[in-house]
Amino acid sequence: MKSSWSPCIISRSPLYAHFTETIGGLVVIRGLHKQEYFRKIVCSKLNDRTRCELAGLAIAGWLNLRLQLIALLVVTGVFFTGVIGRALNIIDVNLVGLALIYALMLSSLMTSLVSVVSSTEVDFIAVERCRELTEETPFEADVVACSVVVS
Numbered sequence: 001m002k003s004s005w006s007p008c009i010i011s012r013s014p015l016y017a018h019f020t021e022t023i024g025g026l027v028v029i030r031g032l033h034k035q036e037y038f039r040k041i042v043c044s045k046l047n048d049r050t051r052c053e054l055a056g057l058a059i060a061g062w063l064n065l066r067l068q069l070i071a072l073l074v075v076t077g078v079f080f081t082g083v084i085g086r087a088l089n090i091i092d093v094n095l096v097g098l099a100l101i102y103a104l105m106l107s108s109l110m111t112s113l114v115s116v117v118s119s120t121e122v123d124f125i126a127v128e129r130c131r132e133l134t135e136e137t138p139f140e141a142d143v144v145a146c147s148v149v150v151s
Contacts, residue, residue: 014045014048015042015045015048015049018042018045019042022038022042031058032127045066051084052130064111067107067110067111067114068107070110071103071104071106071107071110072107074103074106075100075103075104075106075107078096078099078100078103079100081099081105082095082096082100083096
């Protein structure tokens with residue numbers, strides 16, 4: 001299963017490659033007066049990258065909201081269980097307080113767990129991309145020296 005961050009990671013590659021190639025050929029670009037053409041290309045690649053990054057941030061925000069709602073439901077359930085248990089003299093007040101503290105810690109623990117799992121998945125994708133680039137990308141053809149005869 002591909003990660004939701006996979007398109008964001010993959011979208012960096014063309015942008016970095018374009019920057020590297022542009023800086024390497026800056027003299028030629030200026031000499032041919034193609035600055036505007038390359039500016040449009042970099043804007044297009046940057047828009048793709050930004051669109052992907054914003055989608056990832058929206059996904060992360062939605063996940064955080066859902067985790068907070070789950071934690072809220074757990075805390076509410078513990079609270080009402082404690083109130084009902086205390087009203088019936090079944091549960092001690094100290095145990096209700098302890099249960100509420102643990103329920104409140106649940107929110108940060110769930111967020112941390114999801115963060116660790118997703119960062120591990122991103123690291124796996126980075127390793128997969130490195131393997132793909134080193135093993136599956138074809139090599140460039142050997143450079144053949146040619147000579148020009150001027151008559």
